[in-house]
Amino acid sequence: MLQTAALPTGHADLVTDVAYDFYGERIATGSADQKIKVWRKDSKGSGWELEAEWKAHDAPILRLTWSHPEFGNLLASCSYDRTVRIWEEVGPAGGASMVNGNSGGQRRWAERALLNEARGSVRGVEFGPNAFGLKLASISTDATLRIYTSISPTLTEWQLTNSISVPSLINTSSSANPTDGDSGISGIAGQSSQNSSTNSNSGSVAGGSGFQQSSGTGPGAGLINPGKGNEALGGWTVSWCKEKWWGSVLAVSSGHSGIIKIVSLSSSPPSALLILPPPSNNTSHPQQPTQKHNSLGAQAITSLSWAASCGRSYHLIASGHRDGTVRVWKIKPADGAGSGGNASWSASVMGEWGLGEATIGRVEWNTTGSILSVASEEGKVRLYKATYAGKWECMGTFSAEAPQEDGNDDGADAMIQE
Incomplete structure (x- = not known):
């Protein structure tokens, strides 16, 4: 089976996890560089464009998961820093930026919860x-x-209902x-x-x-x-x-x-x-x-x-x-x-x-x-x-x-x- 596309993530360290959203139109990558990046499939469907990136943890990220779209665009991440963090997409960031060579506003993700x-x-x-x-x-x-x-x-x-x-x-x-x-x-x-x-x-x-x-x-x-x-x-x-x-x-x-x-x-x-x-x-x-x-x-x-x-x-x-x-x-x-x-x-x-x-x-x-x-x-x-x-x-x-x-x-x- 031939490789159809490659995604140069640009992470500064090992990519530890990749997670698709519910529809398969976006992916999130987590890395040992403590950053999360969110990518969207381009209009041609043959590549991926960077939508957002941010420092998410104080240690390497281990796992990522998307919520069901019924609850909006939510990401949860966990790390060696002993925390789980929940992120919500809240709209475009202020100002324009260059994303993979394309001009456009980056999406902004806000931290909604820190579970420690x-x-x-x-x-x-x-x-x-x-x-x-x-x-x-x-x-x-x-x-x-x-x-x-x-x-x-x-x-x-967030309530801890079971431990x-x-x-x-x-x-x-x-x-x-x-x-x-x-x-x-x-x-x-x-x-x-x-x-x-x-x-x-x-x-x-x-x-x-x-x-x-x-x-x-x-x-x-x-x-x-x-x-x-x-x-x-x-x-x-x-x-x-x-x-x-x-x-x-x-x-x-x-x-x-x-x-x-x-x-x-x-x-x-x-x-x-x-x-x-x-x-x-x-x-x-x-x-x-x-x-x-x-x-x-x-x-x-x-x-x-x-x-x-x-x-x-x-x-x-x-x-x-x-x-x-x-x-x-x-x-x-x-x-x-x-x-x-x-x-x-x-x-x-x-x-x-x-x-x-x-x-x-x-x-x-x-x-x-x-x-x-x-x-x-x-x-x-x-x-x-x-x-x-x-x-x-x-x-x-x-x-x-x-x-x-x-x-x-x-x-x-x-x-x-x-």
């Missing part, structure tokens, strides 16, 4: 589905998931969570109810150094929180369920164990509907495990993405891992589990591939949840799609390097076995 409750770097931030109002989820390396709700029409007041210790989340379902019979990983989800205490609070964390008791009176108060005092063991990723029928549900991960927790905010107190440890075998991998895969922390999750269901009776969650693995989970809500009920959910691994040396930096579904993009540490983005046979095929590879003449990227375009 985190006690560690804020690694993930995402606006919730518009059906639940203007909500924002953040996860930080103090291993805490925080949910904020806007309580002011001016967007200047959840991710390691202390346990499965409150009354029955085990069976997996699909054809998944080849029987017992993965079913382990959650009896092993959640072990996986959540102690995991397989080496040494135990840096452990502190979680404070407060909410869920998990007094339990060990491995993220405090040791950022590598804290929270890293969060992704909302896009469908309102199941209530406010998110997928989160924390630490280097590779465990994903499906969290329901609709229950009181919030609980884990499902806990997904990584498969205990590698029979589904098309390649042999590498030494990196077997090393401590190799299963650590670097990115999560919950796909829009678009009429499916099940959900898809993609996870990218430090050892280069990409895993797609098939999540089935139980009958009668609508509105966030605690009926038993089930899960199976629908696809798994990778085990290369390049760490996965980001996984992201398209709007319909049918195509998965995977960005790796080697500077390449690959697009995957499931075939009717249930196999995952690489549709193409994008790279900043010149495209290869034969269109084959070291076997990356080969069929990925389920």
